[in-house]
Amino acid sequence: MTAVLEAPPNVSPVIVNDGSGIYYPKFPAGISLQLGALSIVLGLLSAAKAELFDPAATGIVIPVAFSVGSLAIFAGGLLNFRAGIMIAGVIGCLYGAFWLSAGILLQFTAGGLVKAAGAGGFGDAFGTYLFIWGVMSLGLCVPLIWVSKVILTQQALLALVFFALSFGAFASNGTGWNKTGGWLGIIDALLCFYVAITLVTNETAGRTVLPLP
Numbered sequence: 050m051t052a053v054l055e056a057p058p059n060v061s062p063v064i065v066n067d068g069s070g071i072y073y074p075k076f077p078a079g080i081s082l083q084l085g086a087l088s089i090v091l092g093l094l095s096a097a098k099a100e101l102f103d104p105a106a107t108g109i110v111i112p113v114a115f116s117v118g119s120l121a122i123f124a125g126g127l128l129n130f131r132a133g134i135m136i137a138g139v140i141g142c143l144y145g146a147f148w149l150s151a152g153i154l155l156q157f158t159a160g161g162l163v164k165a166a167g168a169g170g171f172g173d174a175f176g177t178y179l180f181i182w183g184v185m186s187l188g189l190c191v192p193l194i195w196v197s198k199v200i201l202t203q204q205a206l207l208a209l210v211f212f213a214l215s216f217g218a219f220a221s222n223g224t225g226w227n228k229t230g231g232w233l234g235i236i237d238a239l240l241c242f243y244v245a246i247t248l249v250t251n252e253t254a255g256r257t258v259l260p261l262p
Contacts, residue, residue, distance in 0.1 A: 079124065079132070079137070079141060080125065081244075082124060083124075083126060083141040084248075086118065088239070090113050090117050095210070098230055099234075111155055114155075115148075118149070121145075126140065126142035129141055143189075172220075176216070176219040179211050180211070184208075187208040197261055198262045199244055206237040209230075214227060
């Protein structure tokens with residue numbers, strides 16, 4: 050027997066099969082959270098790669114990657130899964146894991162890898178890692194065709210950022226590629242910021258205040 054129970058305030062009804070079931074509180078989507086967090090950590094990393102501040106201070110990105118990058122983006126992905134938005138859940142959890150792995154790699158293992166394989170060997174390995182993320186990012190553009198032009202553009206730019214930074218890691222002197230990736234990342238971070246603020250504003254206002262093509 051299948052039935053729909055009447056929900057108390059602030060919870061959603063669920064289908065109950067054979068008399069068993071449970072009420073789940075309503076959850077908002079986490080898209081604004083994960084894109085807002087991405088705009089912060091990607092913007093900071095991109096500013097470093099574009100050399101908008103002293104490259105010697107690039108290490109500031111690592112604690113931000115551990116906190117804002119991994120925790121907030123991953124949490125946004127979990128909220129999206131709970132809200133039933135598969136593509137946003139996959140993207141959030143994947144990139145949350147990326148920032149965690151990048152933080153661990155750069156903070157704890159990079160030094161040992163450089164000693165073992167040399168700077169060039171580590172650059173090739175790290176460049177391969179970033180290139181794989183570029184391919185994954187490009188592949189995730191396909192389902193976003195049916196979501197939003199702005200979000201599709203943001204995702205495509207993110208793929209280009211990964212590719213540019215991977216080429217910078219491969220090159221013996223990758224300053225040019227790194228700066229290119231930095232400026233592309235700044236543009237992408239601004240798009241993330243716009244989408245995040247737009248979704249929060251429109252949801253809070255209960256109407257379309259800012260457009261999201």
